[in-house]
Amino acid sequence: MNDFNRSRFIEIGLRFYVVLSFAFVFAPIAASFIFSFNSDRFPSIPLGAFSTEWYRAVANDPLVWDGLGNTLFVGIIVSVVSTALGFGAAYTDFRYRFFGKPVYMALALLPPTIPVVILGLAMLAYLSRINLSGQSVSVIIAHIVICSPFAMAISRLRLSQMDPDLEAAAWNLGASEWAAMRYVIVPFCLPAIFGALFITMAVSFDEFAIAWFVSGLNETLPVKVLGFLQGQVSPRINVIGTFVFVTSMTLVIIAQILLTRQTRETPAKD
Amino acid sequence: MQSEPLVTFNGVIKKFGAFVAVQKLDLEIHKGEFLAIMGSSGCGKTTTLRMLAGLDAPTEGEIRLSGKPINDLPTWQRDTPMVWQSLALFPFLNVIENVEFALKMRGVGAKERRTRAENWLERMQISEFATRNIAQLSGGQRQRVALARSLVVEPEILLLDEPLSALDAHLKVRMQSVLQGLQRELGITFVYVTHSQSEAFSMADRVVIMSKGIVEQVGTAQEIYRAPKTRFVAEFLGSSNIFSGKSDGNGMLATPVGKFRLPQDGTSPQKGRSTTMVVLDTRSHLSVEEPGSEFDFVHAKIIGEEFTGATATIYLEAEDGSELRVQKDHDTLAALPIDVGQPLYVSWRPNETHLVSDA
Numbered sequence: 001m002n003d004f005n006r007s008r009f010i011e012i013g014l015r016f017y018v019v020l021s022f023a024f025v026f027a028p029i030a031a032s033f034i035f036s037f038n039s040d041r042f043p044s045i046p047l048g049a050f051s052t053e054w055y056r057a058v059a060n061d062p063l064v065w066d067g068l069g070n071t072l073f074v075g076i077i078v079s080v081v082s083t084a085l086g087f088g089a090a091y092t093d094f095r096y097r098f099f100g101k102p103v104y105m106a107l108a109l110l111p112p113t114i115p116v117v118i119l120g121l122a123m124l125a126y127l128s129r130i131n132l133s134g135q136s137v138s139v140i141i142a143h144i145v146i147c148s149p150f151a152m153a154i155s156r157l158r159l160s161q162m163d164p165d166l167e168a169a170a171w172n173l174g175a176s177e178w179a180a181m182r183y184v185i186v187p188f189c190l191p192a193i194f195g196a197l198f199i200t201m202a203v204s205f206d207e208f209a210i211a212w213f214v215s216g217l218n219e220t221l222p223v224k225v226l227g228f229l230q231g232q233v234s235p236r237i238n239v240i241g242t243f244v245f246v247t248s249m250t251l252v253i254i255a256q257i258l259l260t261r262q263t264r265e266t267p268a269k270d
Numbered sequence: 271m272q273s274e275p276l277v278t279f280n281g282v283i284k285k286f287g288a289f290v291a292v293q294k295l296d297l298e299i300h301k302g303e304f305l306a307i308m309g310s311s312g313c314g315k316t317t318t319l320r321m322l323a324g325l326d327a328p329t330e331g332e333i334r335l336s337g338k339p340i341n342d343l344p345t346w347q348r349d350t351p352m353v354w355q356s357l358a359l360f361p362f363l364n365v366i367e368n369v370e371f372a373l374k375m376r377g378v379g380a381k382e383r384r385t386r387a388e389n390w391l392e393r394m395q396i397s398e399f400a401t402r403n404i405a406q407l408s409g410g411q412r413q414r415v416a417l418a419r420s421l422v423v424e425p426e427i428l429l430l431d432e433p434l435s436a437l438d439a440h441l442k443v444r445m446q447s448v449l450q451g452l453q454r455e456l457g458i459t460f461v462y463v464t465h466s467q468s469e470a471f472s473m474a475d476r477v478v479i480m481s482k483g484i485v486e487q488v489g490t491a492q493e494i495y496r497a498p499k500t501r502f503v504a505e506f507l508g509s510s511n512i513f514s515g516k517s518d519g520n521g522m523l524a525t526p527v528g529k530f531r532l533p534q535d536g537t538s539p540q541k542g543r544s545t546t547m548v549v550l551d552t553r554s555h556l557s558v559e560e561p562g563s564e565f566d567f568v569h570a571k572i573i574g575e576e577f578t579g580a581t582a583t584i585y586l587e588a589e590d591g592s593e594l595r596v597q598k599d600h601d602t603l604a605a606l607p608i609d610v611g612q613p614l615y616v617s618w619r620p621n622e623t624h625l626v627s628d629a
Contacts, residue, residue: 169358171345173419174375179346183371186360260370 029245037239043148043220043235055233064240068226071205072219074136079201086151086196087143091185094159095167105167107197109153111146119146120213127214142214143204151196158192159185195255202251206244274337276427276459277322278300284317290496291317293483295331299461301426302454306462306474310506314483315463319429321349322461336426344376352429353419355436357412359404359419366391366400369418376423390418410441417452427459434469434545441515446473455515465506471495479503500545500627510548511594511616514628517545526590530566539625546626551583551597553622556606557615567617570594572610586616 035043039051089108093101102247111119123142127133132141166188186193208222215223223232225240275298284292287386292314298307307315321333324345332339338347351372360368369387378386391397394414399407407415413433422429434442450473453460464470470477471491479486479494479502480614487508498504498575504512515525519541524532531534532547539545561567570586573593582603586594594616606614 064318162357163356165354165358166360168345169352169354169369170360170375172323172350172352174323174346174372174423175344176344179375183374185362188360190362235407 029241032238032241033245035235035243038235042237043238054239056234058239058243061236063227064221064224067219067221070101070136070215070218071140071220071222074139074143074211075201075204077140078147078204079197082144082147082156082195082200083151083193085148086153086200087155087189087193089148089152090155090159091181093156094162108148112149116146116207116209120210123210126215133214134218136215136218138214138216139211139218139220141237142210143207146210147203151200153195154192154199154255155189157259158189162188178247182226191261195258198251200257202248202255205251206248241246274372275299276336277461278319278332278334280332280334281334282318282321282328284314284321284326285329287368290483292321292328295483295485297478297485297488299427299459302457302459303475303479304450304462304473305476306464306470307478308464308467308470309480312482313480315465315478315480316431318480319352319463319546320430321459322351323429324348325352327419349423349425350427350429350589351425352431353416353420353433353448355432357433357436359402359412359415364403365396365407365415368404368415369422371419380610381534386422387418390422394418404453409437410445413437413445414448417449419453421456425458427452427461430460430462432464435463435466442469449473473496478552479506480516481506496526496550497624498548498626501548504548504626509551509595509597511551511554511618512546512548512626514544514546516572517541517543525549526566527588527592528566530623533623533625535624544628548624548626548627549618552581552594553618554596555617556584556596556598556603557617558607558613561615561617564619565617567615568594569613570616572612572614574610586614588616 013190031043034047036054037050037052038047039053040048093105096226098104105234120142123138123145124133127138127141132138162185167180170184171177205220206222207220210225211220212223212226219227221240223246225237276295279295279297282292283290295314295318297318298544305528307318321328322335324340324343326349328332328341333341335348335350338517354606360371363371366387369390370383373383373386387436388397388400391400391483394417394419396411396414399411399415404412404415407547408558416433433449434445436447446469449460449462453473462470462474471494474491476488477491477494478488481502485495487503494503494506495509498507498510501512501514504510513523513527513530514524515523517532518526518529519538521534521538524544525534532545555561555565568588570588572584573587574585576583576585579599581597581599583595583597584603586596596616
């Protein structure tokens with residue numbers, strides 16, 4: 001960027017503004033992180049001694065392990081299924097032209113735009129009618145609905161970077177449509193597919209509202225957190241909050257690395 | 271040429287919705303020939319190639335390969351590999367994996383695949399790049415990889431879709447001779463689509479000129495250059511002076527810039543008929559004084575000059591605003607007053623002209 005003409009004053013002001021924005025966003029998380037290591041029962045300043053007792057308390061709580069188990073079980077299945085669905089939808093968009101395609105695409109992208117409370121309520125009403133509410137599979141179905149559009153968006157971005165001749169070149173060299181999918185399209189999209197796996201897992205991991213509505217006794221970790229909050233003010237919330245944050249950030253960062261690298265690897269046209 | 275053509279287009283029509291990309295194409299491609307299909311963008315040349323490759327299906331008509339109809343054969347079951355304008359190399363595979371791809375798809379074992387791919391890398395002089403990424407190669411090297419990838423299956427025919435358009439001028443000339451050498455050595459058929467006259471004329475045994483989905487002329491470079499059949503071809507080649515007017519029925523052509531003798535080939539058009547006559551710029555002459563009666567001539571003013579190596583082309587404008595061109599060597603031109611605005615006579619011998627159809 002050419003900032004030769006920019007005044008020093010504005011430069012410093014802008015930097016300060018960026019730092020302030022990040023501080024605003026991350027302060028609560030940082031506070032939660034700090035208090036999770038605080039020996040005091042209540043989050044107040046001055047801090048007490050450094051302690052991992054709340055971590056021990058969480059680790060010894062079988063209910064937390066239940067929630068974590070559910071979250072992982074749901075998260076893995078959701079990420080695999082929604083990535084497969086999302087990739088399929090993105091490929092359909094890339095490859096075919098058909099009547100009503102804009103409507104199809106709009107529908108496919110719709111779920112994340114619906115307020116989660118409404119979606120959760122609708123899911124509960126629908127799933128209980130077909131006797132699928134209150135189970136892990138209910139959360140899985142609901143999460144696939146909100147995660148697939150993310151997977152589709154990521155896959156679409158990657159497909160849009162592909163030379164459209166690539167697939168035809170594979171056919172022309174003797175690859176059937178399935179073989180071209182397996183040996184050309186999927187390998188080309190592999191970074192995006194992994195990125196989508198991680199992002200959708202992170203979305204499922206964090207999602208609270210819908211899981212709260214449909215999970216019944218098979219609560220995921222965020223739903224468990226609410227349980228803690230309602231019962232008592234316990235620093236264990238900070239521990240779980242920190243854990244969920246670190247896990248989600250790790251997944252998102254891995255996805256980000258994969259997706260950035262793929263863009264750079266795309267060969268320059270000459 | 272051989273009696274049995276390798277490829278036959280029989281009344282092939284291709285429509286995209288209401289747009290007719292190729293209109294009633296009848297064309298035979300012989301075994302072992304280097305055929306160029308030339309035209310400006312949107313003329314149907316690439317569509318023709320894609321139909322032969324099996325990437326587009328003809329709307330009507332039949333395409334035969336080695337005598338067998340191939341209309342319903344999907345591209346992966348034809349042996350018609352194509353070299354793409356974008357090259358379409360697989361960026362996630364290295365050089366040798368790219369070359370092996372077609373063999374892998376045909377179920378050739380890993381060991382044989384490697385050997386055959388290595389042979390082609392060697393042949394294309396890119397062995398040293400075998401394990402490189404495509405992104406690390408130069409334009410010319412990629413070109414060679416693309417050729418090796420298509421030729422590794424040892425096809426009878428190779429389709430090339432403007433493969434050199436992305437290269438620098440000097441590299442283009444080198445790749446042209448590589449292609450030409452390869453085609454002679456392998457003895458297989460090359461079908462080469464291009465918009466470039468120099469590429470088509472310097473490499474191909476026969477050239478097909480297309481415009482708006484119609485074949486305007488098929489012939490050797492010499493035939494087409496010396497005797498363009500239609501006004502379009504003459505204009506497309508841009509190396510002739512074109513005169514349009516009406517025949518007076520007595521072997522003369524009346525044009526806005528003068529009355530000229532029509533060629534004496536016994537096909538004198540009827541009186542009053544619209545007729546177009548052309549004469550090559552290399553067969554046209556310049557003079558300060560009015561030429562003798564053995565010449566026909568136009569009075570025109572110089573509007574520009576272009577150097578083309580050993581010769582230069584002088585552009586002139588006749589009184590009615592139509593453009594004329596004359597190509598001469600520098601010695602001849604040195605004896606003439608070549609300045610913009612200088613009036614000169616552009617002349618030619620009537621027996622150097624010929625008629626073209628206006629269609």
